[in-house]
Amino acid sequence: MPASSLALVAFAVLILFYVRSWIIWNSRTRGRPLPPGPRGLPFFGNAIGLRKGRQWLTFNKLREKYGPILYFQVLKQPIVVLCSPEAVLEYMDRRSANTSDRLQSPSILLTGHDWTFGLMPYGPTWRQQRRMFWQHFHPGAIDKYRPVQLASMHTFLAKVASNPGRLDGHIQYTFTAAILKMAYGIDVKDENDELLTYIETGLQGSRELILSGGFLVDFIPILRHLPSFLPGCGFRKKFARWRENNRLLRAMPFQRYKEAVDANKTPECILTDIIYRGDDNSKESHDELARVGNNVMGTIYTAGSDTTASALKTFCLAMSLYPEVQRKAQAQLDAVVGHDRLPGFEDRKSLTYVDAILKESLRWMNVTPLGKAHSTTEDDEFGGYFIPAGSILMANIWACLHDPEIYEDPDVFKPERFIRDGKLDPDVRDPYDFAFGFGRRICPGRFFGDAALFINIAAMLHVFDISPPLDERGEEIAIEPIMSDCIMSRPEDSRCSIKPRGLWAEKLIYSTEGDSLA
Numbered sequence: 477m478p479a480s481s482l483a484l485v486a487f488a489v490l491i492l493f494y495v496r497s498w499i500i501w502n503s504r505t506r507g508r509p510l511p512p513g514p515r516g517l518p519f520f521g522n523a524i525g526l527r528k529g530r531q532w533l534t535f536n537k538l539r540e541k542y543g544p545i546l547y548f549q550v551l552k553q554p555i556v557v558l559c560s561p562e563a564v565l566e567y568m569d570r571r572s573a574n575t576s577d578r579l580q581s582p583s584i585l586l587t588g589h590d591w592t593f594g595l596m597p598y599g600p601t602w603r604q605q606r607r608m609f610w611q612h613f614h615p616g617a618i619d620k621y622r623p624v625q626l627a628s629m630h631t632f633l634a635k636v637a638s639n640p641g642r643l644d645g646h647i648q649y650t651f652t653a654a655i656l657k658m659a660y661g662i663d664v665k666d667e668n669d670e671l672l673t674y675i676e677t678g679l680q681g682s683r684e685l686i687l688s689g690g691f692l693v694d695f696i697p698i699l700r701h702l703p704s705f706l707p708g709c710g711f712r713k714k715f716a717r718w719r720e721n722n723r724l725l726r727a728m729p730f731q732r733y734k735e736a737v738d739a740n741k742t743p744e745c746i747l748t749d750i751i752y753r754g755d756d757n758s759k760e761s762h763d764e765l766a767r768v769g770n771n772v773m774g775t776i777y778t779a780g781s782d783t784t785a786s787a788l789k790t791f792c793l794a795m796s797l798y799p800e801v802q803r804k805a806q807a808q809l810d811a812v813v814g815h816d817r818l819p820g821f822e823d824r825k826s827l828t829y830v831d832a833i834l835k836e837s838l839r840w841m842n843v844t845p846l847g848k849a850h851s852t853t854e855d856d857e858f859g860g861y862f863i864p865a866g867s868i869l870m871a872n873i874w875a876c877l878h879d880p881e882i883y884e885d886p887d888v889f890k891p892e893r894f895i896r897d898g899k900l901d902p903d904v905r906d907p908y909d910f911a912f913g914f915g916r917r918i919c920p921g922r923f924f925g926d927a928a929l930f931i932n933i934a935a936m937l938h939v940f941d942i943s944p945p946l947d948e949r950g951e952e953i954a955i956e957p958i959m960s961d962c963i964m965s966r967p968e969d970s971r972c973s974i975k976p977r978g979l980w981a982e983k984l985i986y987s988t989e990g991d992s993l994a
């Protein structure tokens with residue numbers, strides 16, 4: 477066939493292809509427009525503009541121009557960003573039957589992160605593991621962890637008092653040690669216990685994966701089949717390392733648990749409940765429950781550790797910047813708890829101001845400014861716009877928690893906004909409506925996380941004075957409260973000075989060390 481005829485055939489095929497796509501697209505949209513948003517480049521879409529820093533601020537600005545439902549496209553991937561409390565709650569909470577999926581990116585699969593239900597697509601496996609998790613973390617179940625949480629808090633106070641400069645490390649250590657005790661019945665020996673290293677190394681890969689916001693291979697999946705020496709394929713070595721560390725994060729605690737079981741010292745813990753307290757006592761059933769249960773336990777670190785740590789750092793930063801808030805909370809603690817004991821969970825109902833500080837910490841610099849992305853299962857309509865199936869859905873949680881219509885002076889740390897007549901004001905929108913996500917994917921660890929934060933915040937306020945950090949000349953270093961530019965955010969700089977409030981406080985801190993986890 478002559479070249480001109482070949483070109484003609486190719487052109488005709490292209491036209492046919494285009495017409496077919498157009499017909500399919502029209503039958504899907506039925507004339508409904510996509511939501512508005514900035515125009516992208518041909519083929520690449522919004523790939524370049526979307527990678528600009530602190531996207532929650534950019535989206536909030538774009539909302540002024542385009543409204544609360546924004547649309548972007550990166551290559552062929554549609555992305556919808558919801559920017560108002562009404563839009564977020566209406567679509568992601570009330571219509572969660574279609575908005576609870578999560579996109580399985582190639583990077584999640586290649587790094588072996590598909591075992592955790594936090595990243596799984598909506599479906600039966602996710603449902604099974606989430607139900608298993610919930611049985612042990614619903615509001616009626618978490619009180620049994622109070623002794624571990626109190627012991628963990630005591631250890632934390634002693635570690636902070638001995639070495640206040642290592643606050644981040646202390647937070648991480650105490651949280652991980654508490655989870656190992658609850659989940660596997662393991663008592664870690666001390667900070668040098670190799671289990672802590674395996675978990676921390678495993679978490680580092682997960683962190684980088686989550687914080688990266690996506691790799692080139694997520695948008696060009698064919699790269700996964702090319703050798704790692706080619707440009708754009710260097711990710712493969714890194715992925716292999718993360719995959720192995722991720723496996724050890726679950727395998728090593730399980731191995732220690734198994735050693736205890738084999739030595740007829742089966743510990744009282746969540747994993748034992750999962751494996752041995754069911755009706756089916758066959759070996760196959762135990763093996764399968766151990767596999768699934770171990771994945772669920774691993775999810776506690778990956779989903780719960782950095783989130784709780786970030787909220788606690790925000791609290792410390794706020795206290796160093798707002799001394800009058802701290803003094804007010806300490807006055808309440810002195811009146812309710814006194815100087816002879818540490819605060820307990822039973823004090824919470826009388827510690828309204830401490831509770832308000834916790835709410836304000838989760839609002840002021842919220843941990844996940846854009847939540848954790850969901851995706852739609854089927855084509856849908858929202859706000860008069862067409863939302864394609866498989867769209868990535870992002871909630872601008874930061875914008876909801878900084879909406880000046882709801883929270884006056886949103887950038888100021890002001891716990892008083894939640895209080896009326898000495899009680900928590902039910903008319904003020906609770907930051908918990910946003911901070912823990914939405915619909916069927918809402919954080920199932922929120923009651924446990926809330927209890928952990930409450931007890932540590934109350935105890936820190938009770939025994940410590942938290943103030944700005946000092947330089948080598950003893951002068952205060954001015955810290956600007958800035959959120960780090962990540963999907964999982966934390967204060968960029970949360971350095972502070974932490975000192976016991978007096979001899980009575982020191983006595984409390986160290987006299988309780990005997991109850992500690994390590």
Ligand code: HEM
Binds near residue numbers: 595784850924
């Ligand atoms: C300050 C503490 C915490 C914050 C701010 C927080 C926030 C969140 C958010 C925003 C999500 C995503 C929800 C969504 O997709 O809409 C989430 C999911 C999740 N969180 Fe938390 N979280 C915290 C603590 C915890 C703790 C302590 C645990 C474990 C005990 C935990 C376990 C999980 C799990 C398993 C998921 C995945 C749920 C799913 O995909 O079905 N979180 N969390």
